[in-house]
Amino acid sequence: MLAPTMRVLLVKPxxxxxxxxxxxxxxxxxxxxxxxxxxxxxxxxxxxxLDLRLTRRPRRAFLAALATFRPDLVGFTGYTHERAAVKALAREVRRSLPRTLVVVGGHHATVAPADYNVPEIDVVVRGEGCGPFRSVVAAWEGGELPLGIPNALLTGEHWDAAAAAAWPRFPDPATIPTPRRDLWDPRRYTCVWVSENPAPWQELFPPVAMVRTSYGCRMQCSFCVVPFLCGGEHRPRPVEAVADEIAALPQRHVYFADDENFIDETFAAALADALAARGVRKRYFAWTRATTVLRSPELLRRWAEIGLDGAFLGFEFSSDEELRAVRKGGSVATNERAHDQLRRVGVACHAAFMVRAEYTVEQFERLRRYLAAMPPAQCSFTVCTPSPGTPDWHAMEPHIWVDDPYRLYDCMHPLTPTAVPLREFGRRFAALLATAAGKNPLRAERRPVRPWELGRVLLAEARFEAAFRRLHRDYPRELWG
Structure with a gap:
């Protein structure tokens, strides 16, 4: 007898x-x-x-999908700042299809599951969702409530507060399937691409595939949730499975979604060899640490040979004092040596910095001067904000100055009082972006680019900086200053 077919709608808000x-x-x-x-x-x-990021009218698109597909189960993913949108969409399911099971997972469900213990949601899946979600669907397919499934919490009267308080642990990476990419148009997903020696007229926004080769990190940064989820371990997937997945991708550019790509040198070297043996010719962007770069220069050189264009490097701060405060395990000098090492092997550096809510004008200016003096790099910035559920988050909670911190939790909105008025904070942040834009290797090397892509970059920069200059409008007026 054939198993009944269920209609499952998976939604990104x-x-x-x-x-x-x-x-x-x-x-x-x-x-x-x-x-x-x-x-x-x-x-x-x-x-x-259904990726609602691709539509201008997300509610209309979602209601249309409910009406035409009539799913038996709707699954939502979402970051913390998206949790209000997830709840609103879940209410639409309740109104339109009251017998449909509503399941929520993703980052916010993992770090703050109790926030989803609401009537419009039936099940909260935490951590790595493949196994729990498969079991939830199987139970619902059989006409049963999905009770007793590890890392899957039923809401309402079945809510397990003790299970919600414990961190979920990630399973053996070998059990993770190869993701289905036939469910979306790969041309819709692009990323501004960085390389140390960009070719003239190089494509700036190529279609990009995401690949996860591992999860976890061995570091214990006090603001990060990863050590709690993975127990301080770095756990790679089987080399052959990853190499086969990459080889089958239609996209030429690959953005790795790991916490750290090269911390396990044996795995990283084996993956490079497996890709080379298959004759895979793609371009890569990876995540690493300064200490890894300095410890394994030949590994980075090997990856540069097979297509590594850029690497994310968490500079975090421009002073050793601030780095010690978050137990980063490095120094400014270490970051600078790693930046230089990446450039010497032909890999562009994506230097990621953080600012603090308590930054003064002088501290903003110090960071701006540091950026201006840096060698070429692609730079990004966040506000140092610990993940919900971590000890740093609990220490910060008494000082949070907004009624709903989850709404603004995007690591770019300060959640505690700023040392300078909010308007000034946003302007100073925008000034960092403007200074960093000039450090991009494309600009630094004065390479010609396609005019229409240049226009796209300039418009994106202008809109992004303007959003920071208007950052204060996301807060109650009494906090604007």
Missing amino acids: KASLAIVRGLERFQRLEPLELGYLAAALPPHHQVRV
Whole structure:
């Protein structure tokens, strides 16, 4: 007897914050998490992915999908700043299709599950969702409530507060399926691409695939949730599975979604060899640490040979005192040596910095001067904000100055009182962006670019900086200063 087919709709919400939407002008990556969930389900189910980031009218698009597809189960993913949108969409499911099961997962569900214990949501999946989601769907397919499933919490009368308080642990990476990418148009997902020696007329916004080769990190940064989820371990997927996945991609550019790509030298070297043996010729962007770069220069050189164009390097701060405060395990000098080492092997550096809510005008200016003196790099900035659920978050909670910190939790809005007025904070942040824009290797090397892509970059920069200058409007008026 054939198993009954279920209609499953997987949804990624559209962000409401202008700063997040401004960032998407530079980088809109595949809904990889939904591809994993789809791949975890038996093939007899009908699965659709609805990425509301791609539409101007997300509510209208969502209601149309409910009316035409009439799903038996709707699954949402979402970051913390998207949780209000997820709840609003879940209410629409309740009104339109009251018998449809509503399941929520993603980052916010993992770090703050109790926030989703509301009537419009049935199940909260935490951590790596493939296994729990597959079990939830199987239970619902059999006409049963999904009770007793690890890392899947039923809301309402079945809510397990003790389970919600414990951190979920990630499973063996070998059990993770290859994500389904046939459920979206790969041309819709692009990323502004960085390289140390950009070719004349190089494509700036190529279609980009996301690939996860591992998860976890061995570091214990006090603001980060990863050590709690992975127990301080770095856990790679099987080399052959990753190499096969990359080799099959239609996109030429690959953006790795790891916490750290090269911390396990044996795995990283084996993956490079496996890709080379398959004759894979793609361009890569990876995540690493300064200490890893300095410890393994030949590994980075090997990856540069097979296509590594850029690497994310967490500079975080421009002073050793601030680095010690977050237990980063490095120094400004270490970051600078790693930056130089990357450039020497032909890999562009994406230097990621953080600012603090308590930054004074002098501290903003010190960071701006540091940026101006840096060698070429692509730079990004966040506000140092610990992840919900971490000890740093709990220490910060008494000082939070907004009624709903989750609404503004995008790591670009300060959640505690700023040392300078909010208007000034936003202007100073925008000034950092303007200074950093001139450090991009494309500008520094004065390479010619396609005129229409140049226009796209300039517009994206202008909109992003403007969003920060208007950052204060996301807060109650009495906080504007």
